[in-house]
Amino acid sequence: MSKSKFFSVLQSEIDRIDSAKTSKRNEKLITGFTDDPSPRAIINGKPVLVFNSNDYLGLRFHPALKEAEHEASSKFGTGPGAVRFISGTLAVHRELEEKLAAFHGRDDAIVFSSAFAANNAVIFSLIAGQSKDSLVSNDVLVISDELNHRSIIDGIRLANLPKEQRAIFAHMDVDDLERVLKENTGKFSRALIITDGVFSMLGEIQHLQRIREIADRYDCSYPQGILLLVDDAHGIGALGKGHGTEDIENTKSDILIGTLGKALGSDGGYVTADQVIIDYLRESAATYIYSNSISPGTAGAGIAAIELLRGNDGQKLLKKLNDNIALFKKMAAENGFTMAADSWHPIQPLLIGDPERTKQLVALLMDKNILVTSINYPVVAKGKDEIRIQLSALHTSEDIEELITALKEAQETIAF
Ligand SMILES: Cc1ncc(COP(=O)(O)O)c(C=O)c1O
Incomplete structure (x- = not known):
């Protein structure tokens, strides 16, 4: 059947993306969230701190x-x-x-x-x-x-x-x-x-x-x-x-x-x-x-x-988010991390530089119960591969310290 040839064209494109290590389809499955005030998702039965959500104020749980x-x-x-x-x-x-x-x-x-x-x-x-x-x-x-x-x-x-x-x-x-x-x-x-x-x-x-x-x-x-x-x-x-x-x-x-x-x-x-x-x-x-x-x-x-x-509640969340951005930036600078840009937004891009190491870092952080995303070509230019950290007003200063410690430990295995 000729449609099998159509399939094989599609499969070869999937293979090309996989071999470039930029695949996105094996998404992590979140089966629930804990009752913790911090954003903690349950993945493979264990709670992980979420540092890759656009829910900057934590409103989806409000x-x-x-x-x-x-x-x-x-x-x-x-x-x-x-x-x-x-x-x-x-x-x-x-x-x-x-x-x-x-x-x-x-x-x-x-x-x-x-x-x-x-x-x-x-x-x-x-x-x-x-x-x-x-x-x-x-x-x-x-x-x-x-x-x-x-x-x-x-x-x-x-x-x-x-x-x-x-x-x-x-x-x-x-x-x-x-x-x-x-x-x-x-x-x-x-x-x-x-x-x-x-x-x-x-x-x-x-x-x-x-x-x-x-x-x-x-x-x-x-x-x-x-x-x-x-x-x-x-x-x-x-x-x-x-x-x-x-x-x-x-x-x-x-x-x-x-x-x-x-x-x-x-x-x-x-x-x-x-x-x-x-x-x-x-x-x-x-x-x-x-x-x-x-x-x-x-x-x-x-x-x-x-x-x-x-109202006041929303403004308090915005203030907390801003405090979290300042804290993260301070700790990242103290630890000598290279950011891909000097961002004053909850998006904090950690520059890694290649798809292999970004993937490894995501896996290492996952082992430490921290969820982040790697961003690779074509979403960013080649060589600008990054870990996109996203802060939330729901993160506590302990959560941010936990992330920084995990990143420091990861540096012993992966250079960035
Ligand atoms: C700048 C920009 N515009 C639009 C969108 C799409 O938003 P939505 O999820 O509501 O389609 C995004 C989301 O990634 C975005 O970053």
Whole structure:
């Protein structure tokens, strides 16, 4: 049968990935969590300290979120039942959108099944229009940071714009962004600048204030103006007062993409912006129109997360997270560890440099009941293989000491 040849093509690609030691499919199976206040997962029957979760505030275990999730699913059922424009717009969805918009100081918000789905459809809609009848032309220049998240890259790819309409600026290089805007002045009706707020491999925080300033300065050089889109999936709920990179950089984007699935302890993605943008997205974003929204329970948990973040309890968790970042950085420096970047985010990247040693280090730490992730090519450049440590507000100083001690002991076996 010829389909066996199809299978063998796929198998040879799996073999290639395996031999490059960059395989991801043998995931660790978490069978539960302990009742410990620290984040401890049960893997192979033993509790391990989790240092690789995006749940930066520990909200996924918070009783207020669990209760809100339960209440919403009791009232509305376990699934949305239909896409939004059919019968899938439930009061919890709208309440969540209103809360998100108010939290970020915007007119409105729109919720997607994930931030990945949001990026794909939002970027496509803004640069390619909705259909062949669309009044939104594609006479647009898209400018993207070199290390933007895969969902942004795919959103741009989907639109299939000619090459000259797609520009990449060097990673976090604001001067290079200005060069692109200058060189393209007079060539396009409008421009869309897209960047991550926090870059998830290194925990770097984008220079948003400088980007905003440049976007505003060049706005009148493009007849239909320039919009700044920021995906702050890792910043929201982890930086500043919880509004993310915008708090740290004291500025605002035109279109802010977030996720409920990281620091906000629930699941799903969202966009918040001026009313006209949100109205346009409800008419054009394919993953909103043709795909289910999040389940009612998930939306309920999202509402509880925003309420918590706005209050004292949320702010205390943010403070604890910040203290943990400072403690980890201090101990890592005292022990002479080389970090892949100087991050002031809960993502702390320990530079190892090759896939073999990162894998060995993950295994050694696992033996010491510590769970971390190795990040390898193609997610990071070759030679930049790292252990991505992710801190949480739930970690105690003893947990962080335990991690540092385990890393020091591992250094006796593996050089890094
Ligand atoms: C910058 C960025 N954007 C989007 C996403 C996707 O988020 P979600 O899990 O909600 O799809 C991620 C997650 O890895 C991310 O790091």
